[in-house]
Amino acid sequence: xxxxxxxxxxxxxxxxxxxxxxxxxxTEDMLSIASQLDKIGYWSCEVxxxxxxxxxxxxxxxxxxxxxxxxxxxxxxxxxxxLLRGQNLVGYKHYPxxxxxxxxxxxxxxxxxxFRVFDALNDIRNMEFSMRIAKREGAHVQAAISYTISPVHxxxxxxxxxxxxxxxxxxxxxxKDMAGLITPYxxxxxxSALKKQVGLHVQLHTHYTSGMGTASxxxxxxxGVDVVDTAISSMALSTSQPPTETIVAILQGTDRDTxxxxxxxxxxxxxxxxxxxxxxxxxxxxxxxxxxxxxxxVPGGMLSNLISQLRQQNAMDKYYDVLxxxxxVRRDLGYPPLVTPSSQIVGVQATMNVIVGERxxxxxxxxxxxxxxxxxxxxxxxxxxxxxxxxxSEQPITCRPADLLAPGWEKAKQEIGALAKSDEDIxxxxxxxxxxxxxxxRRNKGLGxxxxxxxxxxxxxxxxxxxxxxxxxxxxxAGKQTSGWKAFGRRNxxxxxWK
Numbered sequence: 001x002x003x004x005x006x007x008x009x010x011x012x013x014x015x016x017x018x019x020x021x022x023x024x025x026x027t028e029d030m031l032s033i034a035s036q037l038d039k040i041g042y043w044s045c046e047v048x049x050x051x052x053x054x055x056x057x058x059x060x061x062x063x064x065x066x067x068x069x070x071x072x073x074x075x076x077x078x079x080x081x082x083l084l085r086g087q088n089l090v091g092y093k094h095y096p097x098x099x100x101x102x103x104x105x106x107x108x109x110x111x112x113x114x115f116r117v118f119d120a121l122n123d124i125r126n127m128e129f130s131m132r133i134a135k136r137e138g139a140h141v142q143a144a145i146s147y148t149i150s151p152v153h154x155x156x157x158x159x160x161x162x163x164x165x166x167x168x169x170x171x172x173x174x175x176k177d178m179a180g181l182i183t184p185y186x187x188x189x190x191x192s193a194l195k196k197q198v199g200l201h202v203q204l205h206t207h208y209t210s211g212m213g214t215a216s217x218x219x220x221x222x223x224g225v226d227v228v229d230t231a232i233s234s235m236a237l238s239t240s241q242p243p244t245e246t247i248v249a250i251l252q253g254t255d256r257d258t259x260x261x262x263x264x265x266x267x268x269x270x271x272x273x274x275x276x277x278x279x280x281x282x283x284x285x286x287x288x289x290x291x292x293x294x295x296x297x298v299p300g301g302m303l304s305n306l307i308s309q310l311r312q313q314n315a316m317d318k319y320y321d322v323l324x325x326x327x328x329v330r331r332d333l334g335y336p337p338l339v340t341p342s343s344q345i346v347g348v349q350a351t352m353n354v355i356v357g358e359r360x361x362x363x364x365x366x367x368x369x370x371x372x373x374x375x376x377x378x379x380x381x382x383x384x385x386x387x388x389x390x391x392x393s394e395q396p397i398t399c400r401p402a403d404l405l406a407p408g409w410e411k412a413k414q415e416i417g418a419l420a421k422s423d424e425d426i427x428x429x430x431x432x433x434x435x436x437x438x439x440x441x442r443r444n445k446g447l448g449x450x451x452x453x454x455x456x457x458x459x460x461x462x463x464x465x466x467x468x469x470x471x472x473x474x475x476x477x478a479g480k481q482t483s484g485w486k487a488f489g490r491r492n493x494x495x496x497x498w499k
Contacts, residue, residue, distance in 0.1 A: 006256045007043035007227040008248070009081060009203065011241050012272060013071070014046040016231040019207065019239040022282040023055040027067040029275045034074035036268050041260055042078055043227050044114050047071050048107070049082035050340075053090035054432050057439040061447075065110055065424040072111030079140070081114035082107060085340060086126040087402045091431050092341045094126070094374070096405040099412070099430050101133050106424050108137040118144035118176055120342040122161055123376035125400040128168050135169050142203065143170035147177040147190075148337035149297065150330075152380040155190050162198040172201040172226070177216075178339045179299040180207035180239075184219035191223035203227035206241065207299070211289035213242040221256055232265065234273035238288050239299070245269065296323045297330070302343045309351065318354050325350040332386040333370065334378030345370050360389050373397040374404075419444060 017025040030047075037045055048068050056064040072080060087094045089103050104115070115134040119126040127143065134141045143165035145158050162173050173194060175182070182190070187204060194202050204220045206213050206229070217228045229241050236243035248260045292298065298306070310316050326338075329350045336342035349367045353359045369375065371387055373396035387396075397404070412430035413420070419440040420426045428436040 003255055003257070004224075006221055006225070006247070006251060006258050008244060008258055008260065009044045009046055009205075009227055009229045010037065010040075010042050010244055011046045011229055011231045012235045013037075014048060014050060014052055014083065015205075015229070016235040016240045017279075018051050019241075020235065020283065021276070021279040023051045024059060024279050024282045025275070026060055027056075027062055027070060029278070030067070031070060031074055032275070033268055033271050034071055036264070036271075038075040038078050040078075040264060040268075044079035044081040045075065046081045046083065046116075046229070047075075048080070048112060049084055049090055049116075051090075054435055057428065057432065058435045061439070061442065063424075063428075063439075063443070065106070065422075065428070068107070068110045068112070079113040080111050081116060081142075082112045084115050084117045084130055084134075086117055086119040086130055088120075088126075088341065089130075089431060092344070094401050094405060095431065096408045097129055097402060098407045098409045099427070100130055100402075102409060102423065103427050103431070104130060104133045104139075105137055106427055108134070108139050110424070112139065114140040114142055116142045116144050116174055116176075118146055118174075118339070119376060120146060120339045121336055121376040121378060122146050124161070124164055124168065126376050126402070127165070129402070131165075131168055131170065135171075140171045141169060142172045142174050143168070144174040144176040144205075146337040146339050147175050147182055148179075148335070149181055150335035150379070152335050153337075155186070155193055158190060159193045159197050162194050162200075166198050166200055170200060172203060173198065174203045174205055175220075176339070177204070177206040178337070179293050179297055180209035180213055181293065181297060182206055182216050183212060184215040187216040187225075188219040188223045191220045191225045195224045201226040203229065205229040207239055208237045208242055208288075209239050209290055209293045209299070211291070213237075214246055217242055217247060218250065221251070232269045232272050234269045234276060239290075239303075292323065296326055297338055298323065298326060298347075299338055299343060302338065302347050306347060306351070313355065315355060321354045322351050325354050329353065332383045333367075334380040334382045336370075336378060341366070341375065342370070345375075360386065363390050371396065374401050376401060416440070 013030050017023060048064070053064045056062040056067060084090070087100060089095055089100060115130070117127050117130050117134070122145065131141050131143060145161055147158070165173060175190060191202055191204065202225050204217060204225050206216055220228065228247065230236070230244040230247055231241040233243040233245050245262055245265050248258050248262055248265065251257050290303065292303070306322060307319070310319055310322065326346060329346050330336060330338070333346065336346065338346060345364070345366045348364050352362045352364065356362045368390055371382055371390045372394065408430055409426070413426050415433070416426055416429040416437065419437065420429065425440060429440070
């Protein structure tokens with residue numbers, strides 16, 4: 001029997017905790033298991049990118065670059081992989097080419113071996129620059145196909161996209177199924193077609209949200225997929241990935257046996273289970289399987305944020321109305337896959353349409369920019385009437401959006417000044433100026449993340465005091481109310497954890 005072992009990419013240091021724990025896992029907890037992960041023999045560990053970059057600074061008081069360096073030191077034998085949002089890098093908008101180039105160079109220098117590059121609209125114009133720079137820097141370039149289901153997305157179209165990405169120099173392809181929509185038989189068909197017609201190694205990334213994740217991986221394995229994304233069992237299922245140990249056990253004794261040690265994986269799972277308990281307040285609260293994703297195609301992270309925002313506005317009675325509206329907005333906007341940033345754009349606009357009571361009476365700036373073409377080319381034409389309602393007679397751009405951006409490096413370097421101690425600091429500021437500047441100010445004062453902890457403790461004590469006062473007065477404590485819409489935009493469009 002010829003052996004063709006399936007290789008594993010474990011996601012617990014990036015996507016798993018982004019999906020389940022609002023991206024809140026601290027570096028110290030990652031480092032506590034890093035050396036064990038390094039001994040397993042994974043094809044790679046996903047450790048960086050996505051929402052982890054800004055969340056580290058924004059909520060944890062941590063330097064994302066320092067996290068990467070520490071993980072690199074702790075895991076010298078394992079490929080370290082990151083998720084790169086094409087021209088969006090790790091942000092929520094397009095950045096100029098000089099920023100993109102310097103970011104990729106720095107990420108590679110600090111420890112990234114594999115760059116998984118995707119674009120929310122599958123617009124390869126938004127991927128090719130990042131792919132070229134990562135390739136030049138000697139990294140493995142994994143070009144991702146954002147998988148979705150619509151009248152304009154077919155297996156044949158995805159294969160054509162795979163061929164184009166191969167022509168751009170991709171070393172491997174990833175089927176990126178961010179909402180857990182791919183069925184087992186669709187996975188078999190797509191993997192088979194990509195392997196036959198493109199010829200590159202293929203990796204499958206899915207989520208367990210719909211309950212099909214493990215079955216889809218197995219059919220992909222039957223079709224010859226080379227690598228699958230999984231999460232150690234104590235950080236698997238729900239909106240995360242299928243469990244690593246399950247796949248390893250199923251394949252034992254077959255020609256696709258992973259060769260990984262189940263006992264060693266079980267030890268890591270136990271440790272991760274204890275670590276996860278620290279973050280219970282950030283749990284997504286999504287049930288083990290949520291079949292709504294099959295009907296509405298809403299990724300788990302997007303769903304949990306939607307629930308949170310509706311609760312803030314006392315509008316949970318509109319929940320199913322918003323879910324019904326999301327596919328309609330997606331159709332109006334040309335069927336974009338629901339992945340960052342298009343998921344935020346569609347989700348916020350659908351919520352506005354429902355809450356306001358009239359479709360597109362209130363339009364977010366991000367929706368307006370999307371219709372203008374500043375995020376790229378929509379998979380299908382935007383509804384002409386909707387386009388007219390949003391931007392009037394204005395004509396959308398047809399060029400690559402980043403071509404319209406002025407260089408940003410020298411401006412960022414000048415603005416941040418002496419607060420930046422390295423190129424990495426300048427990049428953090430260039431990507432997230434409103435987050436990075438106060439972070440760097442605190443760091444230069446030697447505060448690190450300690451003041452966030454102190455603030456959190458103070459907030460809890462204040463809350464307890466207010467509760468006691470309220471009970472004494474037999475009346476609720478009056479407090480300043482934050483605009484739901486301001487919170488909606490600030491939290492989700494600038495720094496949320498939607499996938």
